[in-house]
Amino acid sequence: MESALSEIEFLALSPNRVAVLRRLARERHTRTDLAVATGASQATLGRILRDFEDRSWIRRADGGYAATATGELVADGFLDLLEIMEIEGDLRPIVRYLPTDALGFDLRRFEDATITVPSGTKPNAPVKRILEFLRDGDEVRVFSHAFNEGSLRVIEERVSAGETTFRGVFSRSALDAVADDAGLRRRLDSLLDTPDARLRVRDGEIPVAVTVVDDVVHLLLRDANGVLQASVDTDDTTVREWATETFDAYWEAATPVDRDELSH
Incomplete structure (x- = not known):
């Protein structure tokens, strides 16, 4: 449980990490594609990609990067939670x-x-x-x-x-x-x-x-x-x-x- 919570925190504390994983879970992207899409600096993007590779969430593919099966699993679960929290925020006042x-x-x-x-x-x-x-x-x-x-x-x-x-x-x-x-x-x-x-x-x-x-x-x-x-x-x-x-x-x-x- 504690390990899982720390991984959730790892993603939640960085909108850039979420944006990169979201895109790679959909389709392959080059590093240049990701930089343009997220606006992240090359240094930040490099750290994100290394962290994701260390976790086996992404793999190199045809000159770019794509999510692995577990990377897609993490992306789906986290983005579902993100969607739920956004809906909850809208509904909270009522x-x-x-x-x-x-x-x-x-x-x-x-x-x-x-x-x-x-x-x-x-x-x-x-x-x-x-x-x-x-x-x-x-x-x-x-x-x-x-x-x-x-x-x-x-x-x-x-x-x-x-x-x-x-x-x-x-x-x-x-x-x-x-x-x-x-x-x-x-x-x-x-x-x-x-x-x-x-x-x-x-x-x-x-x-x-x-x-x-x-x-x-x-x-x-x-x-x-x-x-x-x-x-x-x-x-x-x-x-x-x-x-x-x-x-x-x-x-x-x-x-x-x-x-x-x-x-x-």
């Missing part, structure tokens, strides 16, 4: 709001996700992010424990104009909260009157707020008090498959909205 038990996919699928958080100058940034997609989407599906006012407005306007189709599954508490507000209730009634919108209610818990706009999946993350803290969106195929399967399961188990049962 991980307390992520309903991880309800997410049926590896968090590494968030590698290319866009995370939007409120700021002093843009307190509504997470909502604005999702509204951008809703204004252009052809198909919208939602399962959620809350109905955002801005989303409801844009969805109602676009569905009424025949510009999008909408299906949503909401917890009963989410729909009751909308029904208790006169302005939101009018929008909800308008939405229910359109042929391109269908809403169902789930009496059980919906632990996560997810909106699928065409091929993009959005999560709205709230704290324990219901205050919106962030939005996360991604077009990752695995996340989209999870969202689609989860929506379908909720949809099948839910019942059509009965206006007479909503709060007044």
Whole structure:
């Protein structure tokens, strides 16, 4: 264990070592190629190559260098760890709001996700992010424990104009909260009157707020008090498959909205 940790430290302390090993694990490079690609001095590059040869991570090949089988193994493992740590760094500020038990996919699928958080100058940034997609989407599906006012407005306007189709599954508490507000209730009634919108209610818990706009999946993350803290969106195929399967399961188990049962 101690020896392995020291080798990890050996790589981690030098971005140039990581860059050289990454390139040699992909294909053969000459020393000149490596110098141009990394910007490392010849003296630094010479030390790196000697250290790698001593560890049998690289071999000389056709006037250049290439990774050995063990060099490729080290590169794959270290670069996987590096990727994980980069993702963790992105998620660290919002991980307390992520309903991880309800997410049926590896968090590494968030590698290319866009995370939007409120700021002093843009307190509504997470909502604005999702509204951008809703204004252009052809198909919208939602399962959620809350109905955002801005989303409801844009969805109602676009569905009424025949510009999008909408299906949503909401917890009963989410729909009751909308029904208790006169302005939101009018929008909800308008939405229910359109042929391109269908809403169902789930009496059980919906632990996560997810909106699928065409091929993009959005999560709205709230704290324990219901205050919106962030939005996360991604077009990752695995996340989209999870969202689609989860929506379908909720949809099948839910019942059509009965206006007479909503709060007044």
